[in-house]
Amino acid sequence: MHATVQAPADVGLSTQTLKDVTRTLASDEFEGRAPGTVGEEKSIAYIAQRFAAAGLEPGADGSWYQDVPMVELTPDPSMTLEIAGGDAPLTLEYKRDMAVYTHRPVAHIDIADSDVVFVGYGINAPELGWNDYEGLDVRGKTVLVMVNDPDWDEETLSGPFGGKALTYYGRWPYKFEEAARQGAAAAFVIHDDQRAAYGWNVVVSSNTGTQLIVDDASESAPEANAIGWISHDAARRVLAANGQDLDALETAAGKKGFRSVPLGLRLTTRIDNTMRRIKSHNVVGVLPGAKRPGEYVMLTAHWDHLGHCEPVDGDDICNGAFDNASGTAGLVALAEAYGKAGPADRTAVFIATTGEESWLAGSEYYARHPIYPLSRTAGGVNLDGLSIYGAARDVTITGVGRHEMEADVARLARQQGQSVEAESMPENGNYFRSDHFSFAKRGVPMAYFANGQDLVEGGKARGEAAARDYIARHYHAPSDAYDPDWDWSGAIQELTLTYRLTRELADSSAWPNWTPTSEFRAIRDASADER
Known part of the structure; x- marks a missing residue:
């Protein structure tokens, strides 16, 4: 039996705002909202205007904008990867076979005659007794690593790496960081549609052409000099060049005790970048607290998208309507609701971040240089894509089992007639892929949830089909465009839950924590004295 879905309580959320803001930000006039472009100028001015109209105050030292210094790196697309030492030399081509950056x-990165080593999943997890680098010296070498983690194909969430739920060890940023800690000169992830949970087209659209990185030396994660992706077919050819079988190595790499395999091959590549330093911006608005203005609750959504991208049927603008014009629209609608209700006890901080599509750049910069102390931030919610398929009977918490606010999410969801269901695709590792992660890893409990797939109209079959269709056809593609026929009733459910959760926290004196087993618990505990 399903719970009856109740009409969300009227907390002043405007469906018209969701339509207007999403349509505007996702229009061709905004050119896909890439940081450092005319699209950014239009986006941040529009968001600041909507924040002001909602009743917020400028939140960045008297300005609406926190400067985020970034470097734009545009590689010469004629680059290749040359593989020597096998039966015959191989040349891997940019975009078709690899995406290297x-x-x-x-301006220049040279990798010359670097020995190539297959290091399985590239994981060093001493607490799990797992080390793919054990007994191996990869200093100055190139490592090939598999995406995801060893128990990715389990049907359940049981296993040393969480079963089918992706851990941070399975994410490609971790693999690049660990390769650098081991001294590798270059690290390339072998793409696989199932393990990565998206196709090669997403790799190309997200990892070729101009890349943006934060121009900030503080807390910079170590990475190898050259990083990127190799297609599964290209990796198969590389390994076969010296008599190795990729399928056999992948199977072996999933077993504890796997030993990495030097391939007897040498890799040469050169990256020639055109560099441009730019200044992007987070848009920050606040509603100062009435009783404890020095304590904060944070609401975030990223305004940026990919700008001009790989063309499909002549369309080269990735408008990012769902991802994340809709989430930004939700942030504006929440600001309006807060403005109508008046100040809470704590200060509500609304941040529309830049550079989420560029390695979470805007949220990472804010987390390194917070305007409002993270130790005095009670918690928050991140919005990244609102429901556009109508009302749902359920809510899914992404990264379940991490923080104490989950119980509040479940309680409030039940109050509006929704059950809380297990994350439908934990293998996607979504908790590590959006802006809340920049704050979470520094101890701030951040909730990330959305309507589930049990839609009122069409049930789970329609919900699951819609999710698969979006990933396969629209994710990071020009077809993620505004549709006037979208049903926003599910978005209102999500935003009502977000409003009630954050407002309840903003009117309380509670300091939510992470669960005792969370990797972020110690950081939160250490900040308690500052409160």
Whole structure:
């Protein structure tokens, strides 16, 4: 039996605002909202205007904008990867076979005759007794690593790496960081549609052409000089060049005790970047607290998208209507609701971040240089894509089992007639892929939830089909465009839950924590004295 879905309580949320803001930000006039472009100028001015109209105050030291210094790196697309030492030399081509780049703000990267090593999943997890680098010296070498983690194909959430739920060890940023800690000169992830949970087209649209990185030396994560992706077919050819079978190595790499395999191959590549330093911006608005203005609750959504991208049927603007014009529209609608209700006890901070599509750049910069102390931030919610398929009977918490606010999400969801269901695709590792992660890893409990797939109209079959269709056809593609026929009733459910959760926290004296087993618990505990 399903719970009856009740009409969300009227907290002043405007469906018209959702339509207007999403349609505007996702229009061709905004050119896909890439940071450092005319599209950014139009986007941030529009968001600041909507924040002001909602009753917020400028939240960045008297300005609406927090400057985020970034470096734009545009590689020469004629680059290749040359593989020597096998039966015959191989040449891997940019976009077709590989997507290679660097996150170092330099004009040139040279990798010459670097020994190539297959290191399985590229994981060093001493607490799990797992080390793919054990007994291996990869200093100055190139490592090939598999995406995801060893128990990715489990049907359940049981297993040393959480079963089918992706852990941070399975995410490609971790693999680049660990390769650098091991001294590798270059690290390339082998793409696979199932393990990555998206196709090669997403790799190309997100990792080729101009890349944006934060121009900030503080807390910079170490990475190898050259990083990127190799297609599964290209990786198969590389390994076969010296008599190795990719399928056999992948199977072996999933077993504890796997030993990495030097391939007897040498890799050469050169990255030639055109560099441009730009200044992007987070848009920050606040509603000062009435009783404890020095304590904060945070609401975030990223305004940026990919700008001009790989064309499909002649369309080269990735408008990002769902991702994330809709979430930004939700942030504006929440600001309006807060403005109508008046100040809470704590200060509500609304941040429309830049550079989420560029390695969470805007939220990462804010987290490194917070305008409002993270130790005095009680918690928050991040919005990244609102429901556009209508009302749902259920709510899904992404990254379940992490923080104490989950119980509040469940309680409030039940009050509006929705059950809380298990995350439908934990294998996607969504908790590590949006702006809340920049704050979470610094101890701030951040909730990330959305309507589930049990839609009132069409049930789970329609919900699951819609999710698959979006990933396959629209994610990071020009077809993620505004549709006037979208049903916003599900978005109102999500935003009502967000409003009630954050407003309840803003009117309380509670300091939510992470669960005792969370990797972020110690950081939160250490900040208690500052409160």
